[in-house]
Amino acid sequence: MVVYLKNKFSDAGTATLFAARFFKEVFRPPLEIKEFLRQCYILGYKSLVLVGITAFIMGLVMTLQSRPTLVEFGAEAWLPGMVALSLVKEIAPVITAVICAGKIASAIGAELGSMKVTEQIDAMEVSAVNPYKYLVVTRVLATTLMIPLLVIFADAIGIFGSYISMNIHTDITLFRFLSKALGSIEFIDIIPATIKTFFFGFFIGMIGCYKGFTAANGTESVGRAANAAVVSASITIFVIDMIAVQITDLFL
Amino acid sequence: MQKSQESTQEDVVRTGKPIIEIKGLHKSFGKSNDILKGLDLTVNEGENLVVLGKSGSGKSVLIKCLVGLIRADQGEISVFGNNITTLDSNNLNAVRIRMGFLFQNAALYDSMTVRENLAFPLKRHQKDISDEDLDKTIRESLDSVGLEEAIDKMPSELSGGMRKRIGLARTLILKPEIMLYDEPTTGLDTITSREISELILAIQKKNKTTAIIITHDMACAKLTADRIVVLKEGVMEAEGTYESLENSEDEWIRSFFI
DSSP states (O other), rough: OOHHHHHHHHHHHHHHHHHHHHHHHHSSSSOOOOHHHIIIIIIIIGHHHHHHHHHHHHHHHHHHHHHHHHHHHOOOOGGHHHHHHHHHIIIIIHHHHHHHHIIIHHHHOOOHHHHHHHHHHHHHHHHTTTHHIIIIHHHHHHHHHHHHHHHHHHHHHHHHHHHHHHHSSSSHHHHHHHHHHHHOHHHHHHHHHHHHHHHHHHHHHHHHHHHHTTTTTTTTHEEEEEEHHHHHHHHHHHHHHHHHHHHHHOOO | OOOOOOOOOSSSOSSSSSSEEEEEEESSSSSSSSEEEEEEEEEEOOEEEEEETTTTHHHHHHHHHHHSSOOOOOEEEEEEHHHHHHHHOOHHHHHHEEEEOOTEEEEEEOOOOHHHHHHHHHHHOOOTTOOOHHHHHHHHHHHTTOGGGGGGGOOGGSOOHHHHHHHHHHHHHTTOSEEESSSTTTTTHHHHHHHHHHHHHHHHHHHHEEEEOSOHHHHHHHOOSSSSEEEEETTTEEEEOOOHTTTOHHHHGGGGGO
């Protein structure tokens, strides 16, 4: 038990040092702009379809399931606003982040894990290229920037899904739906929800990189790194969300 | 353990002044896993030194300590007069640029083409290089290993021997003064192994490099070695030319040459 706890604390210390190095390296030249843009394309643009489909279904299903209860209370007119508010404040950021934890953190964990096992990271280091700067900083920056954008995209698609769902039972124009949906959202709802997505992005990238970078030798560890990246990133997202909601509740 | 010196100072090829000096090198992984136990070794400028030893005798750890991939627990490693064990990352990188390392599996970057693999270190260390010069240097480097036609291929499209050659070309592109080869012929057929060994020799002659070659392949050792050292349980057990060690009185040493 003591050994187990010692190992866990040691691992937490190593992970903290690994993450802290990011802030030391991020502003130090050379800035790997080309690799950063490549990662934005791979991690952000290539996730659009997955995030779009998920968000559309989320908006559609939420509206369908909430409708009977609101109809019972004669409050069907509140449906667009309620769904939009739920999506923007909570559902879209968390679900998008969890989806990205599955897609992006595992991809980063597996890629860097495989590079570690096949000595590609060592090859970078012996050719006097900083592998942390090239591999970690670019990926973490890309996820930190792309996850908020994907969440905004998911908000829009989710609200559109809700509009489609509304039209199954009632006849409502897009303009009227949007004015009702967006009318219920204030800037004060959007800001904390958006700020937390930057943290989601940072931790998704960082956990994926850490698990990949610390993969042991052997091909088995590549799969383990990918799996550990998804599990750790998913739990971290919920913990960050809980902290963010508590902080928002204190101040707003 | 008694160290058997298989050859006199005169037998060993001394091609130049010492360029790598290792004194009392210790490295262990965990409490009871001592790999290197006070190794002393000198490599002279321009010589090809082959390191032999059983698996787990610390050969790969030795060359990884030399480039700072593994930090030594104790001892001194002097390369070009710099003590590797005490250098900060900037100074260590300055030494690393002057050294080349060919990994056992070539360690080509999977996501890049051969051209990008070769351009990767070059663009980072010669920032003002023009596209024309970059292309010319890449082609020259590929030509030196006889694989110019593979320039736009992905590593996954290459055979084991080709990967080794491309790995060598990528290492040579920075014109290193010291080459470190980690089992360069492992996993290759006899003919390809011989081609790689001949390439190592050609590189030494053309670029006047100093090399440490870790190998189990005695044909490679015979062809490339100016001097051979044999490691046993983390220390140097024997040292000499191929011929002197082949005729050693020690049966264990001779067993490598059968």
